[in-house]
Structure formats: structure tokens, C-alpha cells
Amino acid sequence: MYILGIESTAHTFGVGITDGNRILSNERDTFMPKKGGIVPREAAKHHYRKAPEIIKSALESAGISLQQVDMFAVSQGPGILSCLKAGVSVGVFLSRKYKKPIIGVNHCIGHIEIGRLMTGFNDPVILYVSGGNTQIITYLNKRYAVFGETQDIGVGNLLDRVGRMLGIPFPAGPEIERLSNGGREYIRFPYTIKGMDVSFSGIETYVKNIIGIKRREDVCFSLQETVFSMLIEASERAMAYCGKTSLIITGGVAANSRLNEMGKRMCAQRGAEFRALDKEYTGDNGAMIAYTGYLMMNEGKTEIRPRPRFRTDVVEINYR
Amino acid sequence: MIRIATGAEAELYKEDGVIIKDRVKKRYRIRELDEALRISRNAREFAIMKRCHESGIDTPRPIKLDIKGRIYMENIAGYPLSSKFSSKNMGKVADMLWRLHSLGIVHGDPTTANMLVSRGRVFLIDFGLSFYSKRAEDRASDLFLLKKALASKHPEQAKIAYKKFISRYKKNSGKEFKPILSHLRDMETRRRYYESY
Ligand SMILES: Nc1ncnc2c1ncn2[C@@H]1O[C@H](COP(=O)(O)OP(=O)(O)OP(=O)(O)O)[C@@H](O)[C@H]1O
Numbered sequence: 051m052y053i054l055g056i057e058s059t060a061h062t063f064g065v066g067i068t069d070g071n072r073i074l075s076n077e078r079d080t081f082m083p084k085k086g087g088i089v090p091r092e093a094a095k096h097h098y099r100k101a102p103e104i105i106k107s108a109l110e111s112a113g114i115s116l117q118q119v120d121m122f123a124v125s126q127g128p129g130i131l132s133c134l135k136a137g138v139s140v141g142v143f144l145s146r147k148y149k150k151p152i153i154g155v156n157h158c159i160g161h162i163e164i165g166r167l168m169t170g171f172n173d174p175v176i177l178y179v180s181g182g183n184t185q186i187i188t189y190l191n192k193r194y195a196v197f198g199e200t201q202d203i204g205v206g207n208l209l210d211r212v213g214r215m216l217g218i219p220f221p222a223g224p225e226i227e228r229l230s231n232g233g234r235e236y237i238r239f240p241y242t243i244k245g246m247d248v249s250f251s252g253i254e255t256y257v258k259n260i261i262g263i264k265r266r267e268d269v270c271f272s273l274q275e276t277v278f279s280m281l282i283e284a285s286e287r288a289m290a291y292c293g294k295t296s297l298i299i300t301g302g303v304a305a306n307s308r309l310n311e312m313g314k315r316m317c318a319q320r321g322a323e324f325r326a327l328d329k330e331y332t333g334d335n336g337a338m339i340a341y342t343g344y345l346m347m348n349e350g351k352t353e354i355r356p357r358p359r360f361r362t363d364v365v366e367i368n369y370r
Numbered sequence: 371m372i373r374i375a376t377g378a379e380a381e382l383y384k385e386d387g388v389i390i391k392d393r394v395k396k397r398y399r400i401r402e403l404d405e406a407l408r409i410s411r412n413a414r415e416f417a418i419m420k421r422c423h424e425s426g427i428d429t430p431r432p433i434k435l436d437i438k439g440r441i442y443m444e445n446i447a448g449y450p451l452s453s454k455f456s457s458k459n460m461g462k463v464a465d466m467l468w469r470l471h472s473l474g475i476v477h478g479d480p481t482t483a484n485m486l487v488s489r490g491r492v493f494l495i496d497f498g499l500s501f502y503s504k505r506a507e508d509r510a511s512d513l514f515l516l517k518k519a520l521a522s523k524h525p526e527q528a529k530i531a532y533k534k535f536i537s538r539y540k541k542n543s544g545k546e547f548k549p550i551l552s553h554l555r556d557m558e559t560r561r562r563y564y565e566s567y
């Protein structure tokens with residue numbers, strides 16, 4: 051059977067197709083704002099505009115037609131309402147037109163499931179780091195329970211805000227990573243960890259005060275070292291607390307190679323397993339929605355609507 | 371010397387009935403940061419454990435901090451509350467946490483893995499993230515972390531356990547409870563992606 055998944059929670063519109071065993075295609079287009087951060091209405095417009103061609107190319111690379119799709123899956127949230135509406139309405143339209151069932155998927159669980167598929171790890175701790183999300187998750191009693199999270203802003207947002215202070219265009223992650231390679235001096239930023247939670251607001255304030263005084267390279271280097279050490283420490287605490295022996299890092303920020311290196315070193319030291327995910331599947335993508343839709347096929351039917359604040363731990367997991 | 375546990379940060383050994391806690395070098399962190407964190411946490415943990423023990427809070431008796439930063443302490447023969455959880459202990463946890471807070475100390479990592487049950491008592495351990503504060507906000511943070519640790523690790527018993535805990539903590543803290551509660555509510559609503567409908 052074929053499942054077509056649609057992702058549109060933020061600035062990426064993605065479509066993926068799976069047969070349940072393999073990912074057959076994974077196409078996407080990311081809205082790049084001319085200036086500043088993401089503008090919800092503009093991003094949504096982008097998604098509606100791009101939807102037909104991305105669906106078409108996903109079908110082509112999978113070598114199937116729309117008539118052959120057996121089920122549609124859409125990302126319901128969490129995310130930006132206007133962006134979510136785009137993906138959900140496209141999915142609902144296709145499901146009605148082709149008279150095939152549709153299923154709603156939690157975006158965070160999508161990241162988790164594609165990570166499990168790609169690494170083969172059965173019961174990992176998941177460090178999920180993107181623009182708006184920073185969570186440390188693991189499976190427990192039919193839920194993906196959130197053990198740790200940010201108490202203020204998401205790590206991607208922090209990188210983008212610091213990027214803006216340094217005059218780096220959105221999204222700032224890649225340029226911060228590049229600059230950090232030229233770092234020579236480690237500046238001690240506030241390091242705030244509370245149990246398995248982290249907090250970044252102190253870092254943002256601190257950076258404001260040293261902009262123009264310290265070298266950009268050193269700011270980026272120190273920012274990465276501090277923030278990623280906090281995230282890896284919190285992940286290790288969750289692994290110790292839950293007795294889990296593997297780690298997956300996913301979400302947009304998982305594209306950073308220093309973060310992956312830290313994850314790998316932490317796991318090596320504690321005798322746990324780590325495998326870095328391919329960038330194709332760390333960022334927002336349609337394949338993860340299609341695959342999670344496949345897994346959730348037999349769960350009770352729920353109303354298909356955007357859920358901007360859809361929490362990871364409210365979904366009951368019966369397929370594991 | 372035999373290894374008895376590997377925690378998140380530390381390796382724990384037992385020698386002649388004494389527990390040795392060694393915060394090991396973390397190879398994922400750069401040296402400057404790693405050393406700074408380990409040195410300050412070792413010193414803090416030892417000092418705060420000493421203060422607690424002297425004030426009669428159930429915690430292992432700290433013996434010494436050696437030049438390598440290892441902490442020597444009394445062995446508590448028992449088990450972590452996380453391994454055999456029972457909400458029966460929550461009254462004791464509440465008494466202990468309020469005593470700590472009224473001493474002006476915030477624990478910083480109050481999970482059930484950091485509470486050892488022994489001879490009908492609950493011993494608090496692991497003060498690496500502890501600090502001195504009497505602010506309602508910091509006290510609320512301990513309650514928030516405990517509540518989350520219960521909900522994520524012991525989901526079936528979490529509601530009852532937390533209820534037991536909070537009603538006792540409320541009684542203990544008297545007038546000081548109100549500002550703590552309001553900060554706690556704040557943290558809960560600030561929590562991202564709280565499903566609001
Ligand atoms: N005094 C003690 N007596 C008996 N067992 C102990 C004692 N101290 C620690 N333990 C055991 O060792 C485990 C880990 O100890 P601890 O929580 O101090 O280290 P940790 O979790 O690595 O510390 P951190 O959270 O700072 O990384 C405890 O859960 C407990 O089982």
C-alpha cells in the first residue's frame with residue numbers, strides 16, 4: 051500500500067511517500083523570507099502555491115499516480131496555524147477527491163518515528179531540536195513522554211536571534227556553524243540546566259552585552275559549545291534516569307555537525323549507541339508524516355484539524 | 371573499590387563501606403567548560419550536603435572532598451525511590467523539601483532517582499545543581515521539576531503522589547506557599563505547546 055504524507059507546520063512544505071517499509075520519495079520546498087524571521091501568512095501562501103508541483107514530483111520519484119495512493123497523512127501540529135491550515139486543507143481535499151482515508155499526525159512524533167526507522171534504534175532517547183521545539187523525549191507506558199525541554203525559547207530561535215545580533219540572515223544556524231570553526235577563545239556564557247530542562251534566555255541577554263566587543267567567531271564558537279553541551283548533558287541525564295542506551299538527535303538543528311559529534315562522544319563514553327541522521331530526515335519533511343501515518347493506521351480516527359499547540363505526550367501510542 | 375552506579379555525570383564507588391562520587395571528565399565538552407562545571411559542582415555539592423546534614427536533613431554524611439574533587443560520603447543502604455516507587459513516601463519527600471527550602475537551599479534536580487529509601491526514611495542525594503536561594507521562583511522550580519519527574523517516570527501514580535506531596539508541602543510552608551504556587555502556575559502555563567483547547 052502507498053501512503054502520501056504532507057508536512058507544513060512552519061516554513062517547509064514537504065511531501066513524502068512510503069509503502070510502510072521504505073521511503074519511496076521525499077520532496078520539499080522551504081520558504082525563505084527576504085528579511086527577518088518567518089512571516090506566517092507569506093509562508094502559508096508559499097505552501098499553497100508550491101503544493102501542486104511538490105506533490106507531483108513526489109509521485110514521480112515514487113513512480114506512482116495519485117489514484118494509487120491508499121491513504122493520506124497530514125501533520126496537524128504543533129506549528130503555525132496558517133501554515134498548518136495549508137497542509138491540512140490540501141490533504142483533506144485530496145482525500146475527498148480520491149475517496150481515500152486521511153489520518154492526522156503529530157509533527158514531533160513524525161520526527162521520532164523517522165529517526166527510529168533510519169537508525170534502527172528501538173527504544174532511544176530523542177533529542178528533538180528545531181526552531182520552536184527543544185525537547186528530550188522517550189517512550190514510556192504507551193506515550194512519548196517529554197522528560198526535558200526548554201523553559202523559555204527553542205534552541206533554533208536562540209541561534210536565529212543571536213544571528214540577527216551578528217547581522218547573519220535567517221536561518222542563522224549554518225553560518226554560525228561556519229563562523230564557529232574560526233573560534234579561538236571560549237567565552238563563558240551562562241550555563242543553565244534545571245534537572246533535565248534547559249533555559250536559554252540568560253544566554254541571549256549575555257550575548258547582547260558582548261556584541262561588538264568579542265570576535266564574531268568567538269561568540270559563535272562559545273554559543274555552540276555552551277548550548278550544545280547543555281542539550282547533551284540534559285539528554286544524558288534523561289538516558290541515566292530512564293535507563294535508555296541509545297540516542298537520536300533530530301529536528302532542524304540536528305543538521306549541525308558539532309552537535310552530532312557531541313552526541314556521539316557522550317554515547318561512546320557511556321557505552322550507548324548513537325547514529326547521526328541524514329540531513330534529509332532531520333529537518334521537516336513529508337516522509338516522516340507518511341511513515342508515521344502508516345504506523346498509526348489502526349489507531350482510532352480523530353477529527354482532522356490544525357492543532358498549533360499539539361503536545362507530544364497527549365498521543366496514545368498503540369502500535370509499539 | 372567497586373563501582374556501584376553510573377549516574378548522569380558521576381561514577382559511584384564503594385570502598386570500606388564509604389561511597390565515593392567521582393564526576394568524570396566529559397569528552398563531549400571542551401576542557402575549559404568541563405573543568406569549570408565539575409569543579410564548581412563538586413565544591414557546591416559537598417558544601418550543601420554538609421550544611422543539610424548538620425541541619426538534620428536526611429542526607430548521607432559527607433566525609434571529605436579530596437584534591438581530585440571526589441566526594442566521600444556515608445553509604446545509605448537502601449534503594450532509589452524511582453526503582454520501587456510508592457506514593458506512600460511523598461509525605462516524607464514534602465517534609466524534606468520544605469526543610470531544605472527553609473534553610474535557603476534549592477535542590478535543582480529533585481527526581482525520584484535522587485531520593486534513597488532506607489529504613490523507612492527518605493534520603494536526599496545529588497546536590498550538584500543545588501544553590502542558595504530563598505526566592506519563591508526558585509522554590510517553585512523544584513516543585514515544577516518534581517511534578518514533571520513524577521508525571522514522566524511514574525505516570526499511573528503521578529496524580530496521587532503529587533497531590534499527597536503538595537498538600538503536605540503547603541501545610542509545611544504556611545504563609546510562604548502562596549507566592550510559590552503562583553510561580554508554579556506561571557511555569558506551567560509558560561510551558562511550550564500547552565494544549566489550550
Ligand atoms: N550515599 C549513597 N549511598 C548509597 N548509594 C548512593 C549514595 N549516593 C549515590 N548512590 C547511588 O548512586 C546513584 C547515582 O548517584 P548521584 O545521583 O549522586 O549521581 P549522578 O546522578 O551521576 O549525579 P548527577 O545527577 O550530579 O550527575 C544514586 O541513584 C544511588 O543509587
Ligand SMILES: [Mg+2]
Pocket residue numbers: 377378483484496
Ligand atoms: Mg542523580
